[in-house]
Amino acid sequence: MHGFAVAFSMQNTLAALLGVVLGIFIGAMPGIGSAAGISLLLPLTFKMDPTQGIIMLAGIYYGDMYGGAYSATLLNIPGDTPAVITALDGFQLTKKGKAGKSLATGNIASFIGGTIGILFLTILGPLLAEVGLKFGPTEIAALIFMALTSIGWLLGDDPVKGLVSAGIGVMLSTIGIDGASGNARYTFGNLNLIGSISFVPLVIGMFGFSQILELMNEQDLDVGKVKHITLKESYLNKAELKEILPTSIRGAILGNFVGFLPGAGATTGSFLSYIMERKIGKKGNLLGTGEITGVAAAESADNAAAVGSFVPLLSLGIPGSTTSAVLLGGLMMWGLRPGPLLFEQNPDFCWGLIASMYFGNIVCLIAGMAVIPFLMSFLKISSKHTIPIIMIICLVGSYAVGNSVFDMGVMLVAGVCAYYLKKYKYPSAPIILAFVLTPKFEVAVRQALGISKGDVRVFVQRPISLVILLCTLLLLLAPAISKLWKHCMSKRSTV
Numbered sequence: 001m002h003g004f005a006v007a008f009s010m011q012n013t014l015a016a017l018l019g020v021v022l023g024i025f026i027g028a029m030p031g032i033g034s035a036a037g038i039s040l041l042l043p044l045t046f047k048m049d050p051t052q053g054i055i056m057l058a059g060i061y062y063g064d065m066y067g068g069a070y071s072a073t074l075l076n077i078p079g080d081t082p083a084v085i086t087a088l089d090g091f092q093l094t095k096k097g098k099a100g101k102s103l104a105t106g107n108i109a110s111f112i113g114g115t116i117g118i119l120f121l122t123i124l125g126p127l128l129a130e131v132g133l134k135f136g137p138t139e140i141a142a143l144i145f146m147a148l149t150s151i152g153w154l155l156g157d158d159p160v161k162g163l164v165s166a167g168i169g170v171m172l173s174t175i176g177i178d179g180a181s182g183n184a185r186y187t188f189g190n191l192n193l194i195g196s197i198s199f200v201p202l203v204i205g206m207f208g209f210s211q212i213l214e215l216m217n218e219q220d221l222d223v224g225k226v227k228h229i230t231l232k233e234s235y236l237n238k239a240e241l242k243e244i245l246p247t248s249i250r251g252a253i254l255g256n257f258v259g260f261l262p263g264a265g266a267t268t269g270s271f272l273s274y275i276m277e278r279k280i281g282k283k284g285n286l287l288g289t290g291e292i293t294g295v296a297a298a299e300s301a302d303n304a305a306a307v308g309s310f311v312p313l314l315s316l317g318i319p320g321s322t323t324s325a326v327l328l329g330g331l332m333m334w335g336l337r338p339g340p341l342l343f344e345q346n347p348d349f350c351w352g353l354i355a356s357m358y359f360g361n362i363v364c365l366i367a368g369m370a371v372i373p374f375l376m377s378f379l380k381i382s383s384k385h386t387i388p389i390i391m392i393i394c395l396v397g398s399y400a401v402g403n404s405v406f407d408m409g410v411m412l413v414a415g416v417c418a419y420y421l422k423k424y425k426y427p428s429a430p431i432i433l434a435f436v437l438t439p440k441f442e443v444a445v446r447q448a449l450g451i452s453k454g455d456v457r458v459f460v461q462r463p464i465s466l467v468i469l470l471c472t473l474l475l476l477l478a479p480a481i482s483k484l485w486k487h488c489m490s491k492r493s494t495v
Helices: 002-007 010-028 033-045 050-075 083-095 099-133 137-154 159-173 199-216 238-259 265-280 292-308 310-316 322-333 347-370 372-380 383-402 405-423 429-451 463-494
Strands: none
Touching (some): 002 010, 002 347, 010 033, 010 050, 010 347, 033 050, 050 083, 050 199, 050 292, 050 347, 083 099, 083 199, 083 265, 083 292, 083 429, 099 238, 099 292, 099 347, 099 372, 137 265, 159 429, 199 383, 199 405, 199 429, 265 292, 265 429, 310 322, 347 372
16 A cells, blocks of 8 residues: 555656556657667666556566557557567458457556556565565476477468478578577678667567558558547457457466566567467467457466566565666666565555556556547548558668668568568567567577586476476377367267
């Protein structure tokens, strides 16, 4: 209650509002992302009170999770990395004329995910941090391995083509300087590749520019997609709310768990939640074709993971993601030392921040629902006008990352390649997901092997890692087992 008194002071309330609005805006702009957005706005908090400053930065973080889904749904350009999963069903819903439903689902699922994450942080923060410590490099490697091995056959109609796409993503992620040896890998003497391929130009090209090429092939560019939309038409009915509620709760719990694992990140949580929905959801086999449960699974998990990353940050001083690493720098700048004693020595700071999240999450939901008609008005513009608008967004977004013309070239090449991959039924999403997850997997594997002095048995000697690997094996064998079971049952019924 003292935390709520701190959070609802005038300056802290305004800080939360400003952070949320900026976060939604940053999330909706492809090419920025929460880590870059917070880094750019961190200087604004230098003269603020530490509590006021962290409340604003936290608002930017979870506001970004809301905003990232908007461009993913409307333009097929994920505003932030976790929104790659949202785009799988969100954009398909837009093509079906249900963009309003998709945006509303994303907002509601984000709210549920954020709320559950904040409740866990409030009640079980220090305890969850101790559980998170049990997940070392070996366990993180096993968890990411499970995600990587599932990408190929979960995303796309053909498991083999999905696996090929994932392989392309793995290869692209290895370009640049090897973190262990310091040697250049697969740069072919090109200095622009030493720093590796930037994620933002790659994702903008594969999702945004390829979409432009598809639009240019349409027969009639003068036909608008949506004639008129109101907020009422975007509301979910009772049946739809009932449909997404269990999905959102499952995704929130899983996402929050992944969030407080150091190094796992919201993208991993979002994808694992999507895997779970594919396996146990009532419409799991339809995910990827435009299902609101697919949007709910992704959005609830990434918001819960974003909040979950504050657990190791505040309780142990260990950043759970790139964004929380930037926030850790801000805490140290203010002279605060995150750790077990932070809650005792700085209660105003800790509980004021947590209490502000409840308020900020409600503001995000209200703002997100209210802005839907405005976002939907974009779909009334004919394709011949949206093509140059999207093209400008793609070029500016890819150039803004490093002020590099080379990045614009990467975006264009990635877009052309993605266009032809889609033409021959090779999914683009596995490329992006493998590109994001592979560096984390490589670091975790090297750390695990370093600890075990090169003994690969470490992955089966640790109980948690062994259980995750067994689950991975079960997931891989599940389609074959299911097929064999159906075959046996059909034979039995014939007999």
